[in-house]
Amino acid sequence: MMTEKRKSMHGQWSSRWAFILAATGSAVGLGNIWRFPYITGENGGGAFLCIYVLCVLLVGIPIMMAEVMLGRRGRQTPINTMRTLAREEGRSEWWQCIGWIGIAAGFLVLTFYSVVAGWTLAYVGRAASGFFNNTTAEDTRVIFTQLISNPKSLLIWHTIFMALTMMVVSHGVTAGLERTVRFLMPTLFIILIVLVGYAMTTEKFVDGLVYLFTPDFTKISATGVFIALGQAFFSLSLGMGAIMIYGAYLPQKTSIASTSCIIAFIDTFIAILAGIAIFPIVFTYALEPSEGSGLIFKTLPIAFGQMPFGQLIGTLFFLLLVFAALTSAISLLEPTVTWLIESHGMSRIMATLSSGMFAWLIGIGCLLSLNVWAGSTLFGLTFFDIIEGFTTNVLLPLGGLLIAIFASWLMSHKSTTEELALGNSTLFSTWKITLQYIAPIFVVLIFLNAIGLLKFGS
Ligand code: PHE
Numbered sequence: 001m002m003t004e005k006r007k008s009m010h011g012q013w014s015s016r017w018a019f020i021l022a023a024t025g026s027a028v029g030l031g032n033i034w035r036f037p038y039i040t041g042e043n044g045g046g047a048f049l050c051i052y053v054l055c056v057l058l059v060g061i062p063i064m065m066a067e068v069m070l071g072r073r074g075r076q077t078p079i080n081t082m083r084t085l086a087r088e089e090g091r092s093e094w095w096q097c098i099g100w101i102g103i104a105a106g107f108l109v110l111t112f113y114s115v116v117a118g119w120t121l122a123y124v125g126r127a128a129s130g131f132f133n134n135t136t137a138e139d140t141r142v143i144f145t146q147l148i149s150n151p152k153s154l155l156i157w158h159t160i161f162m163a164l165t166m167m168v169v170s171h172g173v174t175a176g177l178e179r180t181v182r183f184l185m186p187t188l189f190i191i192l193i194v195l196v197g198y199a200m201t202t203e204k205f206v207d208g209l210v211y212l213f214t215p216d217f218t219k220i221s222a223t224g225v226f227i228a229l230g231q232a233f234f235s236l237s238l239g240m241g242a243i244m245i246y247g248a249y250l251p252q253k254t255s256i257a258s259t260s261c262i263i264a265f266i267d268t269f270i271a272i273l274a275g276i277a278i279f280p281i282v283f284t285y286a287l288e289p290s291e292g293s294g295l296i297f298k299t300l301p302i303a304f305g306q307m308p309f310g311q312l313i314g315t316l317f318f319l320l321l322v323f324a325a326l327t328s329a330i331s332l333l334e335p336t337v338t339w340l341i342e343s344h345g346m347s348r349i350m351a352t353l354s355s356g357m358f359a360w361l362i363g364i365g366c367l368l369s370l371n372v373w374a375g376s377t378l379f380g381l382t383f384f385d386i387i388e389g390f391t392t393n394v395l396l397p398l399g400g401l402l403i404a405i406f407a408s409w410l411m412s413h414k415s416t417t418e419e420l421a422l423g424n425s426t427l428f429s430t431w432k433i434t435l436q437y438i439a440p441i442f443v444v445l446i447f448l449n450a451i452g453l454l455k456f457g458s
Contacts, residue, residue, distance in 0.1 A: 008075040008248045010338055011174035016254040018178040020262055022327075023068075023237075023246050025181035027267040028188075029328030030116050031235040033321060034296050036271040037278045039227055041289030044219030045211040049275070051225055055232035056268055059442055062434045063238050063400045064260040066407035069419045071247025072256070077338035078102045078241030081248065082406075091410050098402045102241030103336050105395035107355070109240070110332040111362040112388050114165065117325040118157030118367075119297060120318055122147055127314035132305040137285040140301045144294045154367040161322070162363065165329040166356035169337055170349045173330055174249055181327055185266075188320045192270065194313060195277035198303045208280030211289065212272075226450035229443065230393035235267055239396035239403065242331040245338060256420055257427060277303075333359070362387075393450075401443050408435035 013019040040048050074081025079099030086095040126132065126143065135143070147153065168177075199205055233239045247256075274296075281299040282289050291298055304314030333355060340351035369376070369383035378386060407416065422428040 006073075006075045009342070010249065011172060012249050012251060013174060014178070016251065016259060018174075019246060019250050019254065020259055021181040021185070022173070022177050022249075022331075023243060023259075023263050024185060024266050025177060025324075025327030026237045026242050026246065026331035027235065027263055027328070028185065028270050029324045030113060030120070030321070031231070031328070032267060032271040033274045033324070034116060034120075034293070036231065036235065037275050038291070038293050038295040039231060040212070040275055041279070041282070041291065041295055043221075043224035043227060044216065045279075045289065046213055046215035047217045047220040048224055048228055049212060049272070050215045051220065051228040052231060053268065055229045055442075056236065056264055058434060059229065059400070059439045060232045060236045060238060061260055061264050062431055062439055063404055064236055064243055064264060065256050065420070065431060066403050066435060067238060067241075067243040068247035068250065068256045068260060069416065070403065070407060071241075071244035072250045072252070073415070073419050074244075075248045077248075077342050078244045078335050079339055080342055081244065085411070086406075089411050089415065091406075095402075095406055095410075098399060098406065099241060099335070099339070101395060101399045101402070102239070102244070103339060105240040105391050105399060106242060106332040106335050107359055108362070108387055108391045108395070109234075110165075110329060110359045112366045112384055113325065113329055113332065114162045114359065114363050115154065115158050115367045115370075115384070116293070117161040117322060117329065118154060119147060120321045120325060121157045121161055122153065123297060123301075124315060124318040124322060127301070127304060127311065127318050130311050132301040132314060133311065135301055135305040137287050137298065137302060140298045141294075143301070144297045147297075148294070148370045151368055151371050154370065155364065158363050158367055159360065161325070161329070162356055162360045164326055165333060166352050168326065168330050169333050169356070170352040172348060173334055177327065177330065180323065184320060184323050184327065187316075188324060189270070189273075191313060191317045191320060192273045192277060194307075195300065195303060195317070196273060198307050199277050199280040202280045202284040204283035205280040207283040208278075209276065211279050211283070212275050222449045226393055226446050229397055229446050230389075233396035233400055234392045235271060236264060237328065237331060239398070239400035240332075241335040241399070244403075245335050246331065257422060257431070397443050397447070401440055404435045404439045404443075408432055 013022065070081060070085060074084050076084065077099065079096050082099045083093055083096040086093050199208065237243050278296060278299050279289065281303055285302055287298060301314065304310040307313065336355045337348065337351045340346045340355065341348060366384045366387060374382060417428065420428060
């Protein structure tokens with residue numbers, strides 16, 4: 001068999017668990033802990049969560065399976081994987097555009113991702129020095145505003161984070177990542193549980209839960225649905241080849257279906273835990289759920305300032321969040337780096353340096369748009385907002401849509417059954433039908449609805 005002979009030139013995971021850890025490392029990051037709570041707060045709470053979970057189940061999991069499958073079959077950087085598979089299946093080589101969209105998306109996500117990871121880094125120091133002891137909501141607002149209005153310190157943190165990312169990627173990701181994530185995930189999980197424990201002691205714990213878990217569909221707009229879909233792609237690292245490149249290092253025997261479900265479950269669970277920890281604090285301290293991208297930085301320090309050992313727990317929390325962001329950032333850069341190596345003969349170090357520096361440069365635009373350039377907007381959106389919105393809500397779902405179409409319509413039945421190894425079971429047909437019809441129709445309807453070409457809901 002052709003696919004059994006093909007090998008990735010960048011290495012292979014030592015086991016199924018190594019892949020699960022690496023892919024979870026990619027999925028769990030700022031998307032779960034920083035982005036999910038703030039966009040849930042901006043889009044009405046419970047109803048948003050409901051639609052988000054629906055997007056994960058109907059679109060996210062099937063597309064994740066497809067991405068891993070394509071990656072493992074092609075065993076190269078997404079562009080070359082798609083070209084090889086398109087050829088093998090007798091399809092147009094244009095399908096390699098999936099890889100191109102992915103490289104562009106991953107690269108652009110990294111530019112603002114590194115800036116936000118920089119905020120997290122800055123908060124490690126603040127938490128460690130006891131800055132948050134007995135802070136009020138007013139203080140945390142001021143602390144956050146001071147940080148983002150200071151371009152110099154933002155630049156320093158952004159630079160440190162990008163340098164860390166480049167350091168790891170230049171060593172090759174199959175080594176080292178497994179160990180980091182193995183220790184990281186359980187500890188992050190425990191700290192989130194401690195935070196949920198704190199939230200339970202706040203006055204408005206129940207209000208927070210009600211906000212998060214009682215769907216009020218009048219509160220969600222067409223744009224909200226669109227944002228929920230984008231968030232599903234962002235949080236699961238889908239639509240840009242990150243999971244595809246990790247799939248390229250996956251041993252041939254591993255079951256793709258169960259592995260994808262485990263990753264999606266952990267990812268969603270962590271996002272929900274973050275929500276449970278944050279919203280009770282929002283209501284207890286009279287903050288707004290719609291505070292925007294500073295939400296976790298304005299809420300969690302209050303908790304750290306009040307709980308026993310808060311200084312230690314807070315420091316550990318932000319530090320772990322930096323690590324979680326790092327394991328995601330690595331997967332954002334990896335497709336570009338492998339492409340430069342495979343197609344341009346660069347060394348890994350040169351490939352990492354050139355792509356990382358370029359992303360760093362565009363990242364400076366993002367961080368300046370928070371302060372110096374805050375006044376320069378397009379339709380009321382800053383440069384940061386445009387890059388964040390365009391990549392997450394447009395590029396990732398578009399990449400995902402193409403992946404769904406290729407995997408379910410254009411690959412032969414023989415290739416997909418062989419790779420997924422589910423036989424002709426109901427599970428296989430459910431996957432195929434979801435990918436052929438449900439996911440694409442869902443994505444297209446949500447797109448059309450958001451741009452106002454179609455009207456359903458409020
Ligand atoms: N999933 C990551 C997070 O939630 C971000 C990411 C998006 C990583 C796309 C890779 C690809 O933080």
